Amino acid sequence: MNYPISRRFLSVRLMIMILASALLSVLPANSQEAPPMPTTDPGLSQDDDAYMNRQADAFLKEVNSVLLAVPPQYPEPDNRRLALRLLDAVLHDIYAPNRVPLQNFYHERMERVAAELESTQVQEGGAIWKMYNHGFIVRTASVTLAFDVHRGASRFRVDDPQQGRTAVQCPGFPMPDSWAERIARQCDVLFISHKHGDHADPAVAQAFLALGKPVVAPVDVFEGNELQAKVTHLERIAHEKQTLHVKDGSLELSLVVYPGQQYQGEGTLNNVVLVFTPEGMSFAHNGDEINDPYPDYQEDFKWIDAVHEHHKVDVLMTNCWSNDILRQTRGFDPKLVLPGHQNELGHPIWDRVPYWGDAEQLKLNLFDLPDAGYPLVVMTWGETYRYSPKAE
Numbered sequence: 351m352n353y354p355i356s357r358r359f360l361s362v363r364l365m366i367m368i369l370a371s372a373l374l375s376v377l378p379a380n381s382q383e384a385p386p387m388p389t390t391d392p393g394l395s396q397d398d399d400a401y402m403n404r405q406a407d408a409f410l411k412e413v414n415s416v417l418l419a420v421p422p423q424y425p426e427p428d429n430r431r432l433a434l435r436l437l438d439a440v441l442h443d444i445y446a447p448n449r450v451p452l453q454n455f456y457h458e459r460m461e462r463v464a465a466e467l468e469s470t471q472v473q474e475g476g477a478i479w480k481m482y483n484h485g486f487i488v489r490t491a492s493v494t495l496a497f498d499v500h501r502g503a504s505r506f507r508v509d510d511p512q513q514g515r516t517a518v519q520c521p522g523f524p525m526p527d528s529w530a531e532r533i534a535r536q537c538d539v540l541f542i543s544h545k546h547g548d549h550a551d552p553a554v555a556q557a558f559l560a561l562g563k564p565v566v567a568p569v570d571v572f573e574g575n576e577l578q579a580k581v582t583h584l585e586r587i588a589h590e591k592q593t594l595h596v597k598d599g600s601l602e603l604s605l606v607v608y609p610g611q612q613y614q615g616e617g618t619l620n621n622v623v624l625v626f627t628p629e630g631m632s633f634a635h636n637g638d639e640i641n642d643p644y645p646d647y648q649e650d651f652k653w654i655d656a657v658h659e660h661h662k663v664d665v666l667m668t669n670c671w672s673n674d675i676l677r678q679t680r681g682f683d684p685k686l687v688l689p690g691h692q693n694e695l696g697h698p699i700w701d702r703v704p705y706w707g708d709a710e711q712l713k714l715n716l717f718d719l720p721d722a723g724y725p726l727v728v729m730t731w732g733e734t735y736r737y738s739p740k741a742e
């Protein structure tokens with residue numbers, strides 16, 4: 351009695367199986383497999399996101415070949431300027447730090463710095479490497495100085511109109527700690543301008559300290575971290591020369607630590623150091639020196655305006671977005687200006703500050719420097735400029 355029902359049931363089941371397998375055969379293969387990989391930019395489809403990776407790869411290869419062929423120089427050749435602006439375009443994709451082509455581009459350049467430091471001896475003048483953000487390394491015949499050297503952003507800010515401000519992790523972007531250690535081994539001292547996370551990198555500081563090399567910073571850098579007590583806190587006094595022993599005490603370095611601030615409504619201590627090398631050259635690095643709102647607040651211009659009356663400055667490494675950089679530069683009166691802090695990837699798009707400047711919006715006068723007689727050499731990650739006091 352049950353037999354026919356059971357047969358009917360079996361045939362219905364068979365039909366369902368046949369229909370299901372027919373349906374699966376017309377669906378894309380991946381619907382039978384694992385769910386799709388998340389895109390780097392969560393607002394893009396798989397295809398669009400993959401295109402953005404291919405475009406980053408193609409543009410960065412183009413940038414690389416131009417920059418290798420046309421190294422940093424003054425005046426800036428047109429093709430070099432175009433390459434830097436193409437780099438701006440790649441770096442203003444907010445998700446760029448998580449794109450593998452950019453990570454490869456950055457890592458290759460940082461590894462090259464480590465290798466060059468290990469193989470480069472300077473006979474005359476100075477060799478200057480541009481690192482991430484506002485990081486620079488200066489080598490003369492007798493000493494190697496590191497300023498605000500950083501492994502690179504490990505997260506970045508996204509301002510989403512719907513979801514508000516979020517922090518996105520990018521663990522694949524920073525250079526490995528082992529390269530920071532290689533670089534620290536090649537330097538004699540690290541100067542950290544101020545406490546902010548895009549300048550003060552605990553892993554880099556730790557690498558210097560572990561090798562017995564001094565790290566000089568304002569007193570509040572690494573607050574709450576055991577590193578703070580190991581940092582050298584020099585007095586912040588305008589124009590007054592102090593000494594710092596480097597190379598296990600065998601070299602006495604002369605320097606001024608200007609009492610700067612990142613003053614944007616309230617002040618963060620920001621060391622502006624001017625270091626004199628035994629060869630008679632001097633290198634200034636201004637960290638995130640800014641007096642804002644300007645011109646209402648300009649406390650630091652009391653000493654900035656007068657630097658040149660007290661000291662001869664060869665090279666000024668200035669952040670690119672400070673206000674009235676022309677006036678700051680006239681205060682230091684250097685032979686050469688190297689702008690830094692372009693394309694800080696931890697910042698949102700509008701505040702990454704591109705090589706093209708966005709000067710009108712940000713009220714900057716950086717690009718007025720050449721007309722005022724100050725050579726401006728724009729560099730990007732891992733590039734070197736050879737400074738010769740005779741040639742400038």
Ligand SMILES: [Zn+2]
Nearest residue numbers: 546548549638
């Ligand atoms: Zn900064």
